[in-house]
Amino acid sequence: QVQLVESGGGLVEPGGSLRLSCVASGFIFSIKNMAWYRQAPGKQREAVASIIVGGRTYYADSVKGRFTISRDNAKNTVYLQMNSLKPEDTAVYYCNTSPTINSYWGQGTQVTVSS
Numbered sequence: 001q002v003q004l005v006e007s008g009g010g011l012v013e014p015g016g017s018l019r020l021s022c023v024a025s026g027f028i029f030s031i032k033n034m035a036w037y038r039q040a041p042g043k044q045r046e047a048v049a050s051i052i053v054g055g056r057t058y059y060a061d062s063v064k065g066r067f068t069i070s071r072d073n074a075k076n077t078v079y080l081q082m083n084s085l086k087p088e089d090t091a092v093y094y095c096n097t098s099p100t101i102n103s104y105w106g107q108g109t110q111v112t113v114s115s
Contacts, residue, residue, distance in 0.1 A: 001025075001026050002024075002025070002026035002027050002101075002103065002104050003023075003024070003025045003026055003106065004022055004023075004024050004094075004095050004096065004104055004105070004106040005022065005023045005106055005107075006020060006021070006022045006093060006094060006095055006106055006107065006108055006109040007020070007021050007022075007023075007109055008020040008021050008109055009092075009093060009109030009110045009111045009112075010110075010111070010112070011112045011114065012085055012111070012112070012113055013113070013114070013115050014085060014086060014087060014113055014114075014115055015084060015085065016085050016113070017081070017082060017083045017084075017085065018082045018085065018111060019079060019080070019081050019082070020036070020079065020080040020082065020093055020095075020109060020111075021077055021078075021079055022034075022036075022077060022078045022079075022080075022095030022106075023075070023076060023077050024076045024077070024078070024095075025076060029073060029076040030053070030073040031053060032053070032097045033050060033051070033052045033053060033097060033098040034050065034051055034069075034071060034078045034095060034096075034097060034098060035047055035048070035049060035050035035051070035069075035095065035096060035097070035098035035100075036048045036049050036050075036069060036078070036080045036093060036094070036095050037093070037094045037095070037096060037100070038089075038091035038092065038093045038094070038111075039091055039092050039094070039108075040088075040090060040091040041091075043091075045094070046060065047060060047098070048060050048063055048067065048080070048093070049063065049067055049068075049069035049080060050069065050098045051069045051070065051071050051078065052098075055071075057069050062088075063082075063089075066082065066083050066084045066085075067080060067081065067082050067083070068080070068081040068083075069081075078095055080093065080095075082111070085111075085113045086113060087113045087114060088113075089111060089113050090111060090112050090113050090114070091110075091111060092108040092109070092110050092111075093108055093109050093110075093111055094106060094108040094109075
């Protein structure tokens with residue numbers, strides 16, 4: 001049974017930082033490209049950052065230079081370090097494979113950037 005469990009979200013002021021974690025189980029994590037996605041209220045879910053098996057990373061223009069994705073295959077975990085957060089980063093953040101597998105979506109973790 002596949003599980004993706006996101007954590008690390010919260011309320012942070014503009015300019016602050018958060019580190020999200022996603023622990024995977026039920027599949028061979030090390031051979032999967034992984035990504036972080038987010039969905040803001042009233043908007044479609046969008047890809048934020050991805051990391052392929054070899055370690056190369058890709059970022060949406062809106063987060064480039066502020067967010068860093070990484071992975072620890074020994075811990076079956078993918079991370080998202082978010083710095084210089086902006087109110088427009090407010091969303092529920094999810095991890096999934098890249099491309100996504102619908103049955104893999106977890107509950108996500110809420111990130112709210114507000115003063």
